[in-house]
Amino acid sequence: MTDQRPSQPATQTGQPHDRPQWNIASSGETATLRLSGQWTVDDGVPLELPADALTKAAHGASHLSIDTSGLGQWDSSLVSFLWNARQSTEKAGLTFDTAQLPDGVQRLIALLPPAPQPPATPHAHVPNPFQDAGAFTIASLEEVGAVTLLGVDTAKGSAKALSGHGGMRLRDLLTNISDAGPSALLIVLVVNFLVGAILAFVGAVQLQKFSADIYVANLVGIACVRELAAVMTAIIMAGRTGGAYAARIATMLGNEEIDALQVFGIPISSYILLPSVLALMLMMPLLYLYGCLASILGGYTVAVVMLPDITGTGYLHQTWDAVDLHQFEFGFIKSIVFATMIGLTSCRIGLKAGRSAADVGTAATSAVVVGIVGVIALDAVFAVIADVIGI
Known part of the structure; x- marks a missing residue:
């Protein structure tokens, strides 16, 4: 009894x-699966082998052998077909005989499991606060x-740099100072x-209601x-400069520049981190003073325009009397800590960060978020400290 089921060629130009x-x-008791052509x-x-092929053609047989005498070229698609045929054979209660298969096919089939692995059961996560x-x-x-x-x-790298033995380059420091300082003046x-x-x-x-x-x-x-x-200055720098630092270092990590520096024994802390952190520490206090001047100027403009009883000279004189020098010292220290x-x-x-292009954006976003939240949290800590010491 024979069941002939030729497959369709992949291209219209293929010969029968x-x-x-x-x-x-x-x-x-023996059923033979004959293979021929280019597989x-x-x-x-x-x-795959149709499910009813063995039932119709191998009725009464106990095992299935493979005849590859007419087989031409083959690749992994033949292995896939035979793997599915073995599963159909086992379901039909037959023994699958691979002795006549080419050695390469036998080795590949031996690597495959008897049946497809069932999908893994998802682990039920029980929330535990x-x-x-x-x-x-x-x-x-x-x-x-x-x-x-x-x-x-x-x-430690800054101490070595001051002694002239560090890995920081002055050119890198000046570049970071330019990016963190003069380039940020307008937005500040x-x-x-x-x-x-x-x-x-x-x-x-509100104060007009009380003639104050x-x-x-x-x-x-x-x-x-x-x-x-x-x-506000620290939040600006966290979004502008902090995100740029994270994106730049993440890009260097993806381009394997960090790995190259480590291979050559160049300390990352002195070569990359120190110029960035030191530039922020130098520029943030100056930007803070610049921001104080800008905010006082904004208040001056609104007060002179809206309040007819206040003159420009009177506003500046009142500001000079109200703002103590200790307030500037406190804000100066905060700006250095923020930086x-x-x-x-x-x-x-x-x-x-990771080494893909998406990880660069993720690192920049994380740096901005962490920087802003960190500034607010540190400011709350400084508010408590100021209340304790009576500033």
Whole structure:
């Protein structure tokens, strides 16, 4: 009994004798699967043996042998067909005999499992708030420790650089200073000017009710010098410079430039991190003072325009009397701490980023988010410290 089922060629130009063909012949307890033609992907190899082929052609047989005397060229598509044929044979209760197959086909089939692996059962995740909180706490502490070690290595590199034995190049430092300082003057001016103007406008609306117009100068001066100028400038630098640091280092990591520096024994902390962090630490206090001036100018503009009883000279004199020098010192210290935090966290995020193009964008986004949240959190800590020491 014979069942002939030739497959269709992959191309219209294929010759009939080259087509992959199979048939099953049954003789007593032995059924023979004969293969002929070219069994390659380009010749249109059948995907699998039909389920009813063995039932119809191998009735009464106990095992199935393979005849490859007419087989021409073959590739992995033949192995795939035979693997499916073996599964159909086992379902029909026959023994699949591979003794007559080519050695290469036998070795490949031996590597395959008897049947397709069932899909893995998805692990049901049971929310555990204590476990999640603990994992988050441990991960946070590990990152704090990594950033601290990064800061220590950078401090050691700065000490070596001052002694003339560090790996920092002056050209890199000047480039980072230019990017973090003069290039940011316009956006710092606009943001702080508008913040001072908004604060003066809100204060003027309320203070006019009590005939206390002149105290708008106190409100704008103290609020901007003590808090807003330092915080807004730090947020600007976190979004502008911190994100750029993370993206630059992540790009160098993807281009294997970091690996090349490590192979040559060049310390990353001195060569890349130190110029970036040091440039921010030098420029942030100056930008803070610049932001204070811009915010006071914004308040001055709104107060002089909206409040007819306030003169420009009176506003400046009131501001001078209201803002103590200690307020500038406090804001100056905060700006240095903000700069250190932004520089170290941005570089850390860039160093632990992946090596794909998408990871560069992810690192930049993470650096901006962490920088902004870190600035707000540190400002809250400084507010508590100022209240404790009575500033």
